[in-house]
Amino acid sequence: MSDGLFLTLEGIDGAGKSSHLDAMEALFKARGRTVVRTREPGGTPLAETLRGLVLEQAMDPLAESLLVFAARRDHIVQVIEPALARGDVVLCDRFTDATFAYQGAGRDFDTQVLSTLEQWVQGGRGAAGLLQPHVTLWFDLAPEIAAERLAGARLPDKFESQPVEFFRRVAAGYAARAAADAQRFVRIDASQTRDQVWQQVETALVARGALAPAGGAAP
Numbered sequence: 380m381s382d383g384l385f386l387t388l389e390g391i392d393g394a395g396k397s398s399h400l401d402a403m404e405a406l407f408k409a410r411g412r413t414v415v416r417t418r419e420p421g422g423t424p425l426a427e428t429l430r431g432l433v434l435e436q437a438m439d440p441l442a443e444s445l446l447v448f449a450a451r452r453d454h455i456v457q458v459i460e461p462a463l464a465r466g467d468v469v470l471c472d473r474f475t476d477a478t479f480a481y482q483g484a485g486r487d488f489d490t491q492v493l494s495t496l497e498q499w500v501q502g503g504r505g506a507a508g509l510l511q512p513h514v515t516l517w518f519d520l521a522p523e524i525a526a527e528r529l530a531g532a533r534l535p536d537k538f539e540s541q542p543v544e545f546f547r548r549v550a551a552g553y554a555a556r557a558a559a560d561a562q563r564f565v566r567i568d569a570s571q572t573r574d575q576v577w578q579q580v581e582t583a584l585v586a587r588g589a590l591a592p593a594g595g596a597a598p
């Protein structure tokens with residue numbers, strides 16, 4: 380395997396993660412890395428079509444989970460694995476942690492089923508095991524503050540229209556996922572100013588060795 384780096388950003392809607400994507404991309408590019416910037420659900424034509432369905436249509440949580448994992452499978456096969464094999468940095472706005480947080484905790488769907496889907500979709504890599512991000516930046520913010528930030532910022536989609544109780548469950552889902560994989564997750568205190576949040580992001584990337592040149596320290 381190459382020195383590809385798989386980096387994901389997670390957090391409830393309005394936590395502020397997208398606000399730092401441009402700067403993160405620039406940071407890696409300044410170090411000579413090729414960056415593939417992508418998102419979930421999405422990242423391929425098929426997955427973007429599925430994203431439209433998931434964000435616009437009402438459906439039961441199993442159907443929703445199957446669609447996000449179908450989108451993920453296409454994204455992994457078409458984009459993520461080839462990019463990592465080339466040694467690129469994959470900068471991905473959300474991945475499977477969002478499924479455990481939104482469908483699992485938020486919609487109270489069976490996490491055993493989600494774990495099975497995770498094995499199917501991210502497995503099959505022999506000794507390499509499950510495909511998982513090397514580093515996940517978790518933007519942690521109280522749902523009330525996120526709602527204030529989102530009010531008026533953009534037209535709410537299906538999830539963004541959910542009540543604050545939904546986002547409390549989603550936030551708890553992220554906390555549980557982070558506690559179960561403390562090596563991969565970095566908690567970012569997203570309640571701070573934009574500049575302070577950026578400082579935390581940069582510090583976390585340095586601490587995890589993510590800014591080392593390709594061929595240097597392993598992430």
Ligand SMILES: Nc1ncnc2c1ncn2[C@@H]1O[C@H](COP(=O)(O)OP(=O)(O)O)[C@@H](O)[C@H]1O
Pocket residue numbers: 390391392393394395396397398399518528529532569570571572573574576
């Ligand atoms: N640290 C911050 N303090 C105050 N407002 C912020 C901060 N970071 C982002 N915002 C604003 O909050 C809203 C949601 O940010 P965004 O990056 O789109 O969140 P997300 O991608 O996590 O949903 C935007 O209007 C953005 O300008």
Ligand SMILES: Cc1cn([C@H]2C[C@H](O)[C@@H](COP(=O)(O)OP(=O)(O)O)O2)c(=O)[nH]c1=O
Pocket residue numbers: 392397418419420434447472473474475477478479481482536538539
């Ligand atoms: C990846 C993923 C996202 N989602 C939800 C979380 C978000 O509300 C939404 C899309 O995420 P996002 O791209 O953050 O939305 P926006 O472009 O509005 O910032 O999809 C799930 O419910 N399950 C998933 O597996």
